[in-house]
Amino acid sequence: MTKENTERVLRLDEITWREKAACVGKQEFFFNDFRPSAVREAKKICASCPVRMECLEYGLAHIEYGIWGGYTANERKRLRRARRESLHVAK
Secondary structure (H helix, E strand, C coil), X not given: CCHHHHHHHHCXXXXXXXXXXXXXXXXXXXXXXXXXXXXXXXXXXXXXXXXXXXXXXXXXXXXXXXXXCCECHHHHHHHHHHHHHHHHHHC
């Protein structure tokens, strides 16, 4: 992890959109993305979250583990790859 990424991760508590997140107080579902039941519950919570896109973009930018914006780490990895490929094709 680069110094820049480390600093961003350390400042996660400063991100104001998190205060509006539907997952506040329910973190036990979001960092167990190896348990299918936790993934399903997290995705249900994310589906109605008013800051889902902000959360997803944070997860994509920081390559975090767990569920961010309704996506698992592996799903975000695929999404990042697809975005890079679409940018490459557009050039």
